[in-house]
Amino acid sequence: MEDKKITSALGSGGKSTNDFVKDIICKYFGNSILENLGDAAYLDINGELSFSTDSFVVEPEFFPGGDIGKLAVYGTCNDLSVSGAKPKFLSFSLIVPEGYKFSDTEKIVASAGAAAEEAGVQIVCGDTKVISASGLKSPLVNTAGIGVLKKKLNDYGKIKTGDKIILTSDIARHGMCIISKREGLNIDSEIESDCADLNPLFEVSGYKGIKFARDATRGGVAAVLNEISDKTGLGFLVDEDEIPMREDVKYLCEFLGFDPLSVANEGAALLIVESALSSKILDKIKSVKVGADAALIGEVCSENKVMLKTPIGGIRNVEMPVGELLPRIC
Amino acid sequence: MKLITDFRNSEISRRLIKKIEEESSSESGYTIMEVCGTHTVSIFKYGIRSVLPENVSLISGPGCPVCVTSQGEIDAIFQIVKNNNVSLLTFGDLMKVPGSSGENLINLRSEGKDIRVMLSPLDAVKTAAREPDREFVFVGIGFETTAPAIASAVLEAKNMGLNNFSILPYCKTMPEVLGYLLDDPKLDINGFLCPGHVSVVTGKNIYQPLAQKGKAAVITGFEPLDILSSILQIIRQVNSGDYCVYNNYSRVVSDNGNRKAVQIMDTVFEPCSAVWRGLGELEDSGLGLKEEFSLFNSLEKFNVRVPQVSEKKGCRCGDVLKGHIKPNLCPLFSLQCNPENPVGPCMVSSEGACSAYYKFN
Ligand code: SF4
Ligand code: SF4
Numbered sequence: 228m229e230d231k232k233i234t235s236a237l238g239s240g241g242k243s244t245n246d247f248v249k250d251i252i253c254k255y256f257g258n259s260i261l262e263n264l265g266d267a268a269y270l271d272i273n274g275e276l277s278f279s280t281d282s283f284v285v286e287p288e289f290f291p292g293g294d295i296g297k298l299a300v301y302g303t304c305n306d307l308s309v310s311g312a313k314p315k316f317l318s319f320s321l322i323v324p325e326g327y328k329f330s331d332t333e334k335i336v337a338s339a340g341a342a343a344e345e346a347g348v349q350i351v352c353g354d355t356k357v358i359s360a361s362g363l364k365s366p367l368v369n370t371a372g373i374g375v376l377k378k379k380l381n382d383y384g385k386i387k388t389g390d391k392i393i394l395t396s397d398i399a400r401h402g403m404c405i406i407s408k409r410e411g412l413n414i415d416s417e418i419e420s421d422c423a424d425l426n427p428l429f430e431v432s433g434y435k436g437i438k439f440a441r442d443a444t445r446g447g448v449a450a451v452l453n454e455i456s457d458k459t460g461l462g463f464l465v466d467e468d469e470i471p472m473r474e475d476v477k478y479l480c481e482f483l484g485f486d487p488l489s490v491a492n493e494g495a496a497l498l499i500v501e502s503a504l505s506s507k508i509l510d511k512i513k514s515v516k517v518g519a520d521a522a523l524i525g526e527v528c529s530e531n532k533v534m535l536k537t538p539i540g541g542i543r544n545v546e547m548p549v550g551e552l553l554p555r556i557c
Numbered sequence: 558m559k560l561i562t563d564f565r566n567s568e569i570s571r572r573l574i575k576k577i578e579e580e581s582s583s584e585s586g587y588t589i590m591e592v593c594g595t596h597t598v599s600i601f602k603y604g605i606r607s608v609l610p611e612n613v614s615l616i617s618g619p620g621c622p623v624c625v626t627s628q629g630e631i632d633a634i635f636q637i638v639k640n641n642n643v644s645l646l647t648f649g650d651l652m653k654v655p656g657s658s659g660e661n662l663i664n665l666r667s668e669g670k671d672i673r674v675m676l677s678p679l680d681a682v683k684t685a686a687r688e689p690d691r692e693f694v695f696v697g698i699g700f701e702t703t704a705p706a707i708a709s710a711v712l713e714a715k716n717m718g719l720n721n722f723s724i725l726p727y728c729k730t731m732p733e734v735l736g737y738l739l740d741d742p743k744l745d746i747n748g749f750l751c752p753g754h755v756s757v758v759t760g761k762n763i764y765q766p767l768a769q770k771g772k773a774a775v776i777t778g779f780e781p782l783d784i785l786s787s788i789l790q791i792i793r794q795v796n797s798g799d800y801c802v803y804n805n806y807s808r809v810v811s812d813n814g815n816r817k818a819v820q821i822m823d824t825v826f827e828p829c830s831a832v833w834r835g836l837g838e839l840e841d842s843g844l845g846l847k848e849e850f851s852l853f854n855s856l857e858k859f860n861v862r863v864p865q866v867s868e869k870k871g872c873r874c875g876d877v878l879k880g881h882i883k884p885n886l887c888p889l890f891s892l893q894c895n896p897e898n899p900v901g902p903c904m905v906s907s908e909g910a911c912s913a914y915y916k917f918n
Contacts, residue, residue, distance in 0.1 A: 538567050
């Protein structure tokens with residue numbers, strides 16, 4: 228296919244919009260609800276619902292292990308999953324800068340479609356806008372999602388001293404993948420983003436014994452633990468030796484002076500679970516692909532701070548990360 | 558990679574900690590300064606203070622190049638970026654360091670200035686070569702560790718005949734500041750953990766004056782076992798009264814340093830006096846560009862002078878850098894000055910003592 232560029236006509240609502248929706252959107256997201264192409268989607272859902280939305284801005288928009296389309300689908304699905312809902316329906320809105328490659332736009336939509344299919348959700352409505360290219364190099368995506376609630380996993384009140392913490396994946400891969408691909412850094416690395424659907428973890432666990440869950444996205448594990456500690460007045464003691472991390476990721480973090488606990492993930496969640504059931508839950512989680520590297524990393528304690536036991540047996544604080552991560556000087 | 562894990566072995570560290578406990582018998586205790594910012598960070602990161610006996614105390618020294626960059630030098634960066642149509646290339650640490658007016662480079666970038674984070678000076682030259690129509694200024698901050706790479710960037714730019722690239726020559730050198738610390742009557746230190754990275758370039762001779770003045774000097778790597786075993790070495794020197802420069806990082810540092818790196822540095826730079834944040838002006842402690850490289854000096858190219866400005870009122874960065882006080886005794890610490898809203902660079906730099914204190918303590 229010749230390499231067309233996105234023009235403002237695409238967002239005009241006329242023939243171009245129509246063609247784009249039919250040729251691209253319906254091709255990759257196709258399902259009977261969407262194909263109705265009404266002003267709104269008609270949904271049929273039973274039970275209590277959970278509803279979430281997020282906007283995605285990532286540079287570069289294509290990275291090893293994923294792209295902004297896949298990220299936008301999984302991102303919202305994961306927000307639903309960790310709240311204890313099974314994701315069902317998503318909306319997908321695309322904002323593209325004028326002049327952006329048509330083929331890349333299609334790639335993003337295709338990848339979002341594939342991700343939705345894998346996650347078992349339907350993309351049922353959406354929107355496309357084209358804006359003038361000034362300042363924006365690549366597309367932005369907003370997704371909103373509805374899921375059917377299985378068990379509320381957002382109740383801080385359930386967390387008690389002695390509960391165990393399960394980390395469902397190795398950490399810091401997404402953040403380090405993106406940073407290593409940033410212009411200006413030119414780091415030669417093969418680190419792939421961990422961008423993945425977290426729902427299988429919850430399905431396989433049957434929710435039994437899981438008291439609380441949160442995905443460790445921006446701000447990483449450090450942010451999640453500090454947030455919970457802040458809300459509950461309790462704290463955490465985490466064993467650094469137990470935290471799963473890939474060697475190349477660890478090395479790059481050290482090289483750049485980042486604390487891997489503060490680096491973003493897209494396929495890792497923290498679960499707070501009943502102590503007595505923790506190893507059972509862990510075993511189940513390890514049986515699915517996204518949970519293969521899961522580990523028990525520590526427990527809830529009464530002292531109101533997040534503490535890390537280091538490999539040499541020292542104890543240190545883990546702070547809430549602030550601002551943008553910046554590589555150090557040498 | 559194996560190298561890293563070996564130096565974090567928990568069994569060996571337990572044994573070392575036990576030895577430190579057994580041998581730290583002096584009643585007057587042991588005060589040890591880690592000169593280097595990366596040591597400060599490692600010490601916090603591994604919770605090393607929490608495993609040491611009470612009479613062994615570690616204090617942080619002036620060892621991060623961002624921390625010791627004077628307010629005037631920082632303000633000059635802002636002047637150049639604001640008044641000229643240039644792209645600024647800098648190491649990441651500097652992005653949050655505030656100018657006298659309170660703004661930082663992140664603010665300037667959001668106002669549309671082209672400011673890019675570099676990982677190495679050579680990347681900066683490549684960037685300038687790739688975009689010949691833009692003018693680039695690289696902030697050359699560093700100690701002996703980074704200075705050779707900055708020098709080779711300048712050499713490279715000269716060889717390539719680049720005329721759109723220049724640097725702010727803000728490098729500083731270790732020996733003079735160590736001498737300054739030794740002359741400080743208020744400083745009561747038994748031994749120094751000497752910066753491993755700096756020593757790779759300089760070798761061990763620059764620390765001889767420390768030993769001569771009755772201080773233990775141990776060149777130390779950055780892994781927990783490096784640090785623990787160096788602390789033990791210092792305790793032994795103090796106990797025996799037999800002071801020397803000990804190279805405890807010989808897997809990386811050769812006693813004579815890296816001649817080639819020193820040579821490149823000497824080709825491009827010459828000693829000049831420099832103002833250190835909180836410490837003031839120290840003779841011959843900076844590296845200025847030699848005459849034949851003046852075309853690559855941003856200060857000359859844009860006709861900017863480093864202004865003489867004092868640090869913000871209340872800020873005690875100087876006392877922190879000299880090891881007189883621990884960061885939490887600065888009246889601004891964690892109140893007006895925190896990583897989100899830093900007053901001094903010690904709170905900004907990932908290697909700064911105040912930031913490490915805030916983050917890990
Ligand atoms: S610049 Fe190098 S020597 Fe200086 S504090 Fe950082 S790592 Fe240590
Ligand atoms: S707390 Fe802030 S103002 Fe005080 S010494 Fe540290 S950096 Fe300077």
